[in-house]
Amino acid sequence: MTREERFEAEALPHLRALYGTAYRMTRNAHDAEDLVQETFLRAFRSFDRYQPGTNIRAWLFTILHRARTDSFRRHARSPQTVELTGDGPAVPPAQEALAAAGEDIVRAMEALPEVFRTAVVLRDLEDFSYDEIARILEVPIGTVMSRIHRGRALIRVALARRPA
Amino acid sequence: MSTPAPCDGRRVTAYVDGALRPEARLEVEAHLAHCPLCRDQEAFERGLRERLHGLAAPDVPLGLEDRVRRRLRRRPAPAFVRWLPVAAVLALAVLWGRGAAPFVAWELTRDHFHCFGQERLPAQVWTSDAGEIAAWYREHGTELPLVPSSAGGLELVGGRFCPLLDRRVAHLYYEGDKRRLSLYVVPGPARFARAFQIRVRGENVRLMRTGGITVALISEDLQTVDAFNRALSVSVARAAAR
Numbered sequence: 001m002t003r004e005e006r007f008e009a010e011a012l013p014h015l016r017a018l019y020g021t022a023y024r025m026t027r028n029a030h031d032a033e034d035l036v037q038e039t040f041l042r043a044f045r046s047f048d049r050y051q052p053g054t055n056i057r058a059w060l061f062t063i064l065h066r067a068r069t070d071s072f073r074r075h076a077r078s079p080q081t082v083e084l085t086g087d088g089p090a091v092p093p094a095q096e097a098l099a100a101a102g103e104d105i106v107r108a109m110e111a112l113p114e115v116f117r118t119a120v121v122l123r124d125l126e127d128f129s130y131d132e133i134a135r136i137l138e139v140p141i142g143t144v145m146s147r148i149h150r151g152r153a154l155i156r157v158a159l160a161r162r163p164a
Numbered sequence: 165m166s167t168p169a170p171c172d173g174r175r176v177t178a179y180v181d182g183a184l185r186p187e188a189r190l191e192v193e194a195h196l197a198h199c200p201l202c203r204d205q206e207a208f209e210r211g212l213r214e215r216l217h218g219l220a221a222p223d224v225p226l227g228l229e230d231r232v233r234r235r236l237r238r239r240p241a242p243a244f245v246r247w248l249p250v251a252a253v254l255a256l257a258v259l260w261g262r263g264a265a266p267f268v269a270w271e272l273t274r275d276h277f278h279c280f281g282q283e284r285l286p287a288q289v290w291t292s293d294a295g296e297i298a299a300w301y302r303e304h305g306t307e308l309p310l311v312p313s314s315a316g317g318l319e320l321v322g323g324r325f326c327p328l329l330d331r332r333v334a335h336l337y338y339e340g341d342k343r344r345l346s347l348y349v350v351p352g353p354a355r356f357a358r359a360f361q362i363r364v365r366g367e368n369v370r371l372m373r374t375g376g377i378t379v380a381l382i383s384e385d386l387q388t389v390d391a392f393n394r395a396l397s398v399s400v401a402r403a404a405a406r
Contacts, residue, residue: 004236015232016224023222033225040232094208098215105215123181124216130183141183149177152209 007047011040014060017126021061024121025068027110035071039064058128061136065118097159108158116151123148169195176202180209265356269369269380275326275335276346276367276382285337287322297323297336301349306334308349309377310399316391317341338392345383345392354378375400 001009018039022032043050043063050059091097100108109117122128122136133144169191178184179192196203279286289300294313297320301308304325313320318340325332334349350371360371368389370381374396381389 008233008236012229012232015229016221019224019228020221029222029225032222033228033231036228037232037235041235044236094204094211097208098211102215102219105212106219109216120216124213125219130178130181145174145178145183148181149174152177152212153173155212156208 003047004044007044010052010056011043011047011060014057015040017057018060018064021118021121021126022064022068024109024125025114025118035064035067038067038071042067055132058132058136061122061126061128062138065136065138091153091156092160097156100159104159105155108155111158112151112154116147116154119144119147120151120155171195171199171202173202173205176205177209180206180213265354265360265371266362268350268354269360269362269371270364271328272333272346272348272350272380273364273367273369273382275328275333275348277365279324279326279335279337279346280344285322286324287337288324290322292320294320301334306332306349306351307377308334308336309374309379309396310403311336311347312392312395312399314338314340315395316343316345316388318343318345318388318391343383343385343388345381345385345388347392348380348382350378350380372396375403 015036019032019036022035022039023029026032026035039060043060046063050056109120112120119133119137122133123130128136130141130144133148134141137144172192172195175184175188175192176196179189179196184192196206289297291297291300292313294311298308298311301323306325311320315338318338321337321339323334323336326335327333331351333351336347336349338345338347354371356371358373362369367382367384368386370389370393372379372381372393379396381392383389383392
């Protein structure tokens, strides 16, 4: 098996998950595809550094996140970061918020600042552990916990504000 | 009795995600038992996880996997392939520099097609008079042999200098009766015996020496080439006889 075949056999099965996350990060198909292509190219170039048998999925997501950060750097932007203080506006009871339609939930998630959205997507859609997310995003575990907490709280606020 | 722990939303989030150590987990459970606000948060986050899990994944664009595979296989060319154009130019320069006759013929034919292929000839001097054009080239540092103003039904139209690799080559245009001919005065070496003839892309190319100067004649019509060959030889012989 050539290096290329090994890479394709191990990495390509994760294309759908990577694309899904790329799409949630960039919020459009074109940028998501670019990001996925860049991720696979980078991964292929550094495939020698990947240790077989370790978590290739987390490794690929780490590369995806780095590629995303670099594209921000190239465009001299940074993912929007907001520090929230206080408890914010009153939130609806859990059951009421959860009664929202699927599209409202998607809209609320997409409206999140990217740092929170990425953390929520990695946890709630891709089921990564806090440890894995910390490695993917290259931040401490406490930060992962804060971002997921803030992200979910913001979704709840957005659902409260949705037009009836 | 111990004081109930204050609300800590972050810890409730970590509890929902099963990310707490056993000790911390027990503390959160004790808090939840008497705090409806945090229980509501727990219920919301568990419910939200379920809803998010149930969302349809975005459709992967058609053919994305193939496009990724193709990009992965698009290898940089091996070193020798990357150096091929450079090597080709070097080889051409050596051939030209050594005046290999077929190479000179080929290179001049390319220029011949280039000039006559244009809507208007790229002449730098327009004249039908051989004496006038010789004077123009002399002013510009090139001595022409005794070229004819006309031969074989073709007439001089004009001329220019064309840069071929490292040399400036005088290029004279003749036209007439739907035929055309290029007369080149080739400086530097050109290796052939008395004369050299070859057909390149349908054109007849003849290299000859007249009055010690190398001349190339190019035309699609061989008789036209012959006519110019004769005219040049005659005029040189006449000049010598004088």
